[in-house]
Amino acid sequence: MTLPGWTREPLVHFLAAGAAIWVVLAWQGEPVDPGSRTIAVTREDRARLALQWEQTLQRPPTDAELDALTEQFVREEVLYREALRLGLDQDDAVLRKRLAGKMDYLAASMAETATASDATLQDWLRQHPERFAPEVRYSFDQRWFATRAAAERAMAVADPPGEAISLPPALEQTRRREVEERFGDAFRAALDSAPVGGGWHGPVASGFGWHVVRLRAREAGEVPPLDEIRDRVEADWRSATMATRKDEAYRVLREAYRVTIAR
Amino acid sequence: MRKTAIVAASFVGLAIGLAGCGDHSARLASAEEQVALAEFPERPLWGDTHLHTDNSIDAFGFGTRLGPDEALKFARGEEVTATTGIKAKLARPLDFLVIADHSDGLGAMRRLYDAPRLLIRDETLLRWHDMMHESPQGSQRAMAELITAAANGTLPEAFQDVEENAKNARTIWTAHLETIDKYYEPGVFTPLAGFEYTLMPDGNNLHRVVMFRDGFERTSQVIPFPGVGEGPVDGLWDYMDAYEKATGGKALAIPHNSNLSNGLMFELTMPDGGPITAEYARRRARFEPVVEATQIKGDSESHPFLSPNDEFASFGDLGWELGNLPLTRDKSDSMFAGEYLREALKRGLSIEQRTGVNPYAFGMIGSTDSHTSLATGDEDNFFGKHTGNEPNAQRALEPQNLGTRVGRFGWHYLAGGYAAVWARANTRAEIFDAMMRREVYATTGSRMVVRLFAGFDFSDADWQGDWVRAGYTRGVPMGGTLAEQGKAPTFLISALKDPDGANLDRVQVVKGWVDAGGQTREQVYDVVWSDMDKRARVGGKVPAVGDTVDRAKATWTNTIGAPELRATWTDPDYRAGQRAFYYVRVLEIPTPRWPLYDAVRFGFKLTPDAMADAVAQERAYSSPVWIGPKTAAPATAFFDRKRLSKG
Numbered sequence: 001m002t003l004p005g006w007t008r009e010p011l012v013h014f015l016a017a018g019a020a021i022w023v024v025l026a027w028q029g030e031p032v033d034p035g036s037r038t039i040a041v042t043r044e045d046r047a048r049l050a051l052q053w054e055q056t057l058q059r060p061p062t063d064a065e066l067d068a069l070t071e072q073f074v075r076e077e078v079l080y081r082e083a084l085r086l087g088l089d090q091d092d093a094v095l096r097k098r099l100a101g102k103m104d105y106l107a108a109s110m111a112e113t114a115t116a117s118d119a120t121l122q123d124w125l126r127q128h129p130e131r132f133a134p135e136v137r138y139s140f141d142q143r144w145f146a147t148r149a150a151a152e153r154a155m156a157v158a159d160p161p162g163e164a165i166s167l168p169p170a171l172e173q174t175r176r177r178e179v180e181e182r183f184g185d186a187f188r189a190a191l192d193s194a195p196v197g198g199g200w201h202g203p204v205a206s207g208f209g210w211h212v213v214r215l216r217a218r219e220a221g222e223v224p225p226l227d228e229i230r231d232r233v234e235a236d237w238r239s240a241t242m243a244t245r246k247d248e249a250y251r252v253l254r255e256a257y258r259v260t261i262a263r
Numbered sequence: 264m265r266k267t268a269i270v271a272a273s274f275v276g277l278a279i280g281l282a283g284c285g286d287h288s289a290r291l292a293s294a295e296e297q298v299a300l301a302e303f304p305e306r307p308l309w310g311d312t313h314l315h316t317d318n319s320i321d322a323f324g325f326g327t328r329l330g331p332d333e334a335l336k337f338a339r340g341e342e343v344t345a346t347t348g349i350k351a352k353l354a355r356p357l358d359f360l361v362i363a364d365h366s367d368g369l370g371a372m373r374r375l376y377d378a379p380r381l382l383i384r385d386e387t388l389l390r391w392h393d394m395m396h397e398s399p400q401g402s403q404r405a406m407a408e409l410i411t412a413a414a415n416g417t418l419p420e421a422f423q424d425v426e427e428n429a430k431n432a433r434t435i436w437t438a439h440l441e442t443i444d445k446y447y448e449p450g451v452f453t454p455l456a457g458f459e460y461t462l463m464p465d466g467n468n469l470h471r472v473v474m475f476r477d478g479f480e481r482t483s484q485v486i487p488f489p490g491v492g493e494g495p496v497d498g499l500w501d502y503m504d505a506y507e508k509a510t511g512g513k514a515l516a517i518p519h520n521s522n523l524s525n526g527l528m529f530e531l532t533m534p535d536g537g538p539i540t541a542e543y544a545r546r547r548a549r550f551e552p553v554v555e556a557t558q559i560k561g562d563s564e565s566h567p568f569l570s571p572n573d574e575f576a577s578f579g580d581l582g583w584e585l586g587n588l589p590l591t592r593d594k595s596d597s598m599f600a601g602e603y604l605r606e607a608l609k610r611g612l613s614i615e616q617r618t619g620v621n622p623y624a625f626g627m628i629g630s631t632d633s634h635t636s637l638a639t640g641d642e643d644n645f646f647g648k649h650t651g652n653e654p655n656a657q658r659a660l661e662p663q664n665l666g667t668r669v670g671r672f673g674w675h676y677l678a679g680g681y682a683a684v685w686a687r688a689n690t691r692a693e694i695f696d697a698m699m700r701r702e703v704y705a706t707t708g709s710r711m712v713v714r715l716f717a718g719f720d721f722s723d724a725d726w727q728g729d730w731v732r733a734g735y736t737r738g739v740p741m742g743g744t745l746a747e748q749g750k751a752p753t754f755l756i757s758a759l760k761d762p763d764g765a766n767l768d769r770v771q772v773v774k775g776w777v778d779a780g781g782q783t784r785e786q787v788y789d790v791v792w793s794d795m796d797k798r799a800r801v802g803g804k805v806p807a808v809g810d811t812v813d814r815a816k817a818t819w820t821n822t823i824g825a826p827e828l829r830a831t832w833t834d835p836d837y838r839a840g841q842r843a844f845y846y847v848r849v850l851e852i853p854t855p856r857w858p859l860y861d862a863v864r865f866g867f868k869l870t871p872d873a874m875a876d877a878v879a880q881e882r883a884y885s886s887p888v889w890i891g892p893k894t895a896a897p898a899t900a901f902f903d904r905k906r907l908s909k910g
Contacts, residue, residue, distance in 0.1 A: 052382055072381060094396050146826075164726065165827050166712065166759045168305075175451075177340070177356060181710070182306055184762030185354075207762040208826040231287065231445050239332070 017102050020084075039077050041070055049073060107249035108242040116234050122226055124237045131236060132229055134221030135176040138191050141169060141214040142183075142204075151203035151210035160200065160212055167208065173219070184208075191215060288480050291447055298450040300687045303735050304702070307683035307712060308694060310359035311338065311638035312457070312517060313472050313555060313630035318364040318435055319459075322634035323372035324391075324406035326399050326650035329636035331362050331439055335446040335454055338638050347653040351637050351646055354763070355710070357681075358689050360638060361457040362443065363472040366487030367413070368422050369458075370435040387412075387419045403651045414466030414589045425489075432486045440479050447478075449690045458487035460516070462494050466591040468523035469496060472555070472630075473503070476695035477512035484510050495534035497543075500550045515698060519555035519632065521607070522563040522580070523588040526598030529607035529623055531614070539614050544622035553698050556604055556627040556705040556884050557680040559648045560588075564627070564705075564848075564884055566603045568596055573787050574804075575771075575850060579707070581876060582663075582675030590671070608887060609775040609783035612842050615891070616777055626701030626742045626886030627846070629680020629708070638679075640708035642881075643817075645678040645857040652676070656865035659858040660873060674858040674873040680707045683883075685740065701742025706883040711767070712759040715741040715847050717888040721753040723831050730755055741846075742886040751837035752890055756790065758849040758883070759827045765851040766824025768793060768808035768880060772832060776843035787848075790832045793825035810853045812878045817855040817863040824852040844887035851881045 049069045053061040061069060089095050116124075125132060143162025145151040154160035162169070171179065180188040187206035194201045194215045202212035226233060315322040317330045326346055333343045340356030375388060376395050383389045391409065394401035412418045422428070436458075443454035457474040470490070475482050488502040503514045521528035533539055556564050562579025570576040586593045600606045604627060611623030631638050634649035645654070652658035652673060663671040685702040686693040697703060704713050714731065718738025725733045734755050739745055745752055758770050769792035775785045789805045792798060798806050812819045834845070859877040862869050869877055 052379070069381075076381060094398065098396075164829075166714070166757045166829070178306070181309070181355060182762065187762070207760065207764065207821075232448075235332075235445055 017099060017106070020089075020099070036081065039074055041074065045073070046070060103249070103253075104246045107245045114241075116237055118226065121230065121233045121237060124240075125223065125226055125229075125233050128236070129223045132233060133223045136192075137173040137175055137217075137219045137221065138179055138215065139170075139172050139174070139217040139219075140191065140194075141216070142167070142211045143169065143200075144208060145203070145210045145212075148203055148205075148210050151212055154212055155200055155202060162212075165208060173217070187211065191218065287444060288478055291444060291449065291478060295449040295690050295692070298688045298690050300693070302687075303731055304685035304687050304697070307704070307710075308358035308453075308686050308689055309355075309710060310357050310361070310453075310682050310684065310694070311631050311633075311640070311679075312361040312455075312474060312628065312682050313363050313459070313519065313558065313632045314338075314360060314636065314638045315364055315459075315632070315634040316362055316636040317373060318370050318439065319634060320365055320368040320370075320372040321406050321410060322364070322636075322649060323376065324395065324402055324409060325634055326402050327635050328650075331442045331636075334362055334636040334638070335360060335443065337636065338454075339446065339452045343637070345635060345637060345646060345653050346650045347655075349654060351639070351644075353639065354641060354644065356452070357638060359453040359455060359684070359694055361455045361472065361474050362439070363457045363459040363474075364439075364487075365461050365490075366432065366458045367461050367489050368428065369432040369487060371422060371428070371431065372409075374431065385419045385421050388421055399651065403649075411466075411589050411591065413461070414463055414587075414591055428489065429486060432489075436486050437483055440483050444479055447691075450688060453689050453691055453694060455691050455694065456482040460488055460490040460499050462490040462496060462499070463588065464494055464527070465525075466587045466589045467525040467527045468520045468588040469494070469518070469527060470520060471496070471499065471516040471518050471551070473499070473514055473516050474695070474698070475506075475512060475514050476691055477510065478691065481506075481510040481512035497534075497546070500546050503550055513695060513699075514550075515553065515695070516551045517553050517555055517628070517630075518551055519558060519630070520560050520563070520588065521554070521602045521604065522561045522566075522583050523586075524602055525587045525592055525594055526601035529601050529604075529610055531601075531610055539618060539622060541618040541620045544614060544618055544620035547622040548620065548624050552625060552701055553628055553703060553886075554604060554607075554625045555630050555632075555680075557629040557677065557707050558632040559676050559679045560632060561675070561677060562707065563602065563604050565605045566599050568599045569603055569606050570785065570787075575787075575848070575880070575882075578879060578882065579677050582671040585670045604884075605773060605775060605785060608844050608846075609777075609785060612775065612777050612844065612891075613781070613783050616781070616842060621889075624701075624889060626698070626703050627705040627884045628682035628684075628698075628703050629705035629884075630682055631679035633679060640679045640681045640706075642678045642708065642855060642857045643860045645860075648676050654861070654864075656861075656867055659861045660867075660870060672873070674856075674869070674876060676857075678708050678857045680705055681710070683710075683713070701886040702740050704741060704883055704885040707881045709764045709851060709881040709883070710761040711764070711849055711851070711883045712757075713741075713847060713849055713883050713885050714755070714757045715885045715888065716755040717743065717745050717752050717845065717890070718755075719745075719748050719750060719753060721755050721831055725755060725831070726829060730757075739888060741888060743888055745888060745890040747840065747890055747892055749839045751834045752845070752888075753831060753833040754845065754888075755831055756847055757827065757829045758847070760825075760851070765819065765854045765881065766793065766821045766826060767828050768824055768850040768852050769805060770828045770830060771848045771850070772834075772845055773848055774834065774836075774843055774845050776841050779838075786836065788832070791828045791830035793823065793828065808850075808852050810878065812853055812855055812859075814859065814874070814877070815863075817859045819852070819854050821852070840892055842891040844889045846887035847883075847885040849883040853878045853880050 050061055050066055143160045144165045144167055145163055184207040190204040194213055196215050196218050200212045200214050203210040204213050314334055316334045317323045317327050328346045337343045338357045338360040340353055342350055342352040345351045375392055383392055391405040394405040440456055446454050455474055457472055460471045460473055462469040485506050488499055506514055518528055533543055561583035565576040566580055567576045607623045611621040615621035631640055635646050637646040639646045647653045658673045661673045683704045684694050684697045686697040716734030716738040756770055758767055760767050770790055772788045772790050778784050792805050809823045811822055856877050856879050858869055858873055
């Protein structure tokens with residue numbers, strides 16, 4: 001069940017899709033073109049069929065097998081063309097989706113195989129530093145209380161002891177997602193608005209109860225140089241470029257249409 | 264003979280694919296070295312060891328079109344678009360991920376789908392090809408046929424062509440290994456190489472996830488080991504053994520869905536029916552240190568038939584208890600004992616008593632087994648077992664398409680679990696080693712923080728100081744083994760709620776042991792619970808915690824339960840010389856399950872039986888600690904480690 005290499009060629013997809021569209025248009029607009037009733041199986045076609053066979057079965061077909069393959073090919077071609085004439089391709093959800101997908105694929109395929117130059121990636125890194133900057137890091141002390149009232153009372157004390165819970169009383173330069181993992185979303189959000197370098201702040205609510213917090217530092221990380229994170233930058237550039245190509249290709253095509261939607 | 268050939272073939276092409284990756288591997292290795300190791304594990308790392316992408320034959324067949332790239336992006340916290348077009352994002356990212364695509368027919372379904380129709384000679388394959396192209400429903404029907412065929416050993420020959428499959432597997436595996444390296448950020452996010460070995464005699468589920476410790480240089484020297492039609496499981500261990508010898512790397516296997524094995528996963532005998540030998544027990548314990556206790560296709564910790572006195576034993580059993588995976592064989596009561604983990608742990612003690620080695624000395628983790636490329640474990644964010652039941656208004660009440668006979672419905676699926684790993688740093692080696700020493704636990708999706716230490720001199724005073732250090736220096740953590748000292752073991756137990764989840768109801772210790780008459784026994788102890796002063800035991804039982812779930816809105820409040828439960832607990836029934844294990848089960852207060860969220864979101868009414876199961880107590884299962892006579896060969900001898908070396 002190997003998929004022959006040529007079937008992955010964008011050019012082949014393009015030609016196939018083009019041929020299909022051409023056939024449909026030809027059928028819709030004009031009386032039946034006698035040419036479309038002609039099927040010429042070239043030597044190249046036969047060679048291609050033989051090659052597919054060989055790639056599947058690891059041996060060349062016998063003459064009889066090749067003839068059978070050719071006959072099968074012709075049969076499928078005849079039925080395919082007749083199906084198009086009957087409009088069986090219309091309203092076929094699978095066909096629609098598949099052809100639409102092929103168009104997307106065509107648009108994106110260049111980006112999939114292109115190698116990005118250092119300059120391109122450097123540019124990309126400069127344009128999207130937030131995607132590659134390390135997360136914000138926090139250094140803080142916290143004390144936990146079961147009730148808000150207890151936390152408020154503790155604010156008055158110089159070094160509140162806090163109640164017993166298995167949460168770290170202090171964290172040093174801890175990444176944002178780790179703080180969120182250990183203290184939850186609400187607590188981490190409160191750290192973003194807490195004053196840095198002051199005394200005890202709060203009470204701050206979390207999924208556990210109430211905290212008083214002394215935020216000692218909140219550091220935004222610097223973007224590392226390209227050579228340290230080249231893979232990440234390239235992967236990001238590639239997937240973004242593929243998406244952009246699809247969108248651009250679609251926009252160009254879309255502009256040629258007037259779409260009305262009844263509501 | 265054939266097995267040997269496959270193992271040998273797996274090593275052919277040793278050098279293939281190595282070129283071009285050297286730079287990258289070197290960079291990763293240096294990044295790994297720069298990650299600081301904590302002295303003791305500081306927080307559990309969260310992950311899924313069991314995710315399928317479109318490279319899995321059935322995941323593709325069921326319709327998923329997301330691959331490893333999307334799976335990795337999603338797991339590390341990015342938003343992706345699910346196959347059905349819905350935006351998907353995790354509320355909190357995962358720390359690690361094992362993509363475990365089925366080794367059998369790796370990528371085969373995608374190739375069949377893409378293949379020119381003209382070239383498909385096999386009638387069955389052609390029918391499946393057409394069904395897949397016809398509609399998503401057709402695709403799912405094709406998949407159901409394929410799973411049944413695999414279970415019955417009637418797969419089309421093209422799927423059984425060893426050489427062709429190996430060639431295809433090599434291509435996909437190499438590409439996959441390159442992909443996961445691309446996403447590996449030591450210290451931040453760790454994808455590990457793995458695959459699923461899908462051994463399924465007569466449809467009885469003996470599946471394992473195989474997970475590697477190593478990077479591209481080693482893992483690219485093998486290809487995933489096929490499971491369908493082969494067996495017994497020794498073949499897999501031979502493969503792992505050969506991998507370790509040839510590459511110097513390490514691999515472990517994680518059995519799962521023992522609840523669908525019809526009694527075969529944890530037998531008292533060898534697969535051929537003879538008594539278990541010490542050699543078999545040793546190999547099993549060595550290669551399978553961890554078992555998946557809970558996942559989308561049910562929970563395998565306990566069953567009411569085996570544990571009639573445990574009122575919480577039935578979680579995630581409904582529907583799955585009817586038979587094997589494709590429901591080609593019904594289940595009889597006598598099969599339960601070979602399926603549920605608590606019983607397996609007990610059987611392990613009894614086999615150890617006889618042979619000197621415990622084959623079932625395993626730790627416990629949870630995972631998803633999602634076939635959507637989306638590792639979702641949260642009840643309010645469940646993306647389905649496969650693409651056919653990504654969020655939609657019908658999925659909760661529809662009959663499952665796995666197994667064509669009656670009895671299993673959408674709502675029987677659980678939202679999936681996660682694996683919590685007490686590692687010293689977020690790297691492949693640290694995560695793998697923590698699994699080897701079983702310092703891991705399972706949750707049903709919630710992110711509770713559970714610590715367990717066992718020793719002989721712990722007391723309540725330890726809570727006043729650095730009790731984690733006390734635990735590691737004067738005892739053993741979960742997964743460890745205590746050498747008997749003629750007195751009862753004492754445990755330091757702490758369970759901290761999920762910071763963004765529900766409060767805790769109670770912490771229980773589950774003990775299993777072999778009594779003086781050689782019989783295995785079990786006992787569940789409530790050791791600490793919320794509002795202990797108001798919830799005094801009635802007739803030996805702690806009263807239920809209550810229920811705040813609003814069925815009409817799928818909401819609940821943390822007005823009951825506790826944020827943390829701690830206990831110093833000593834076994835009151837211990838007898839010197841006893842061979843026993845102890846693990847912790849933590850229960851949250853009741854919260855809505857995914858079918859209730861669905862009912863509210865999509866505005867439909869659950870059937871009475873679905874409604875009765877729409878609220879549950881999410882839970883965590885720690886790995887056990889074992890204690891036994893000093894003379895017995897400790898099951899941990901192979902990965903000789905009870906304490907962490909100072910990092």
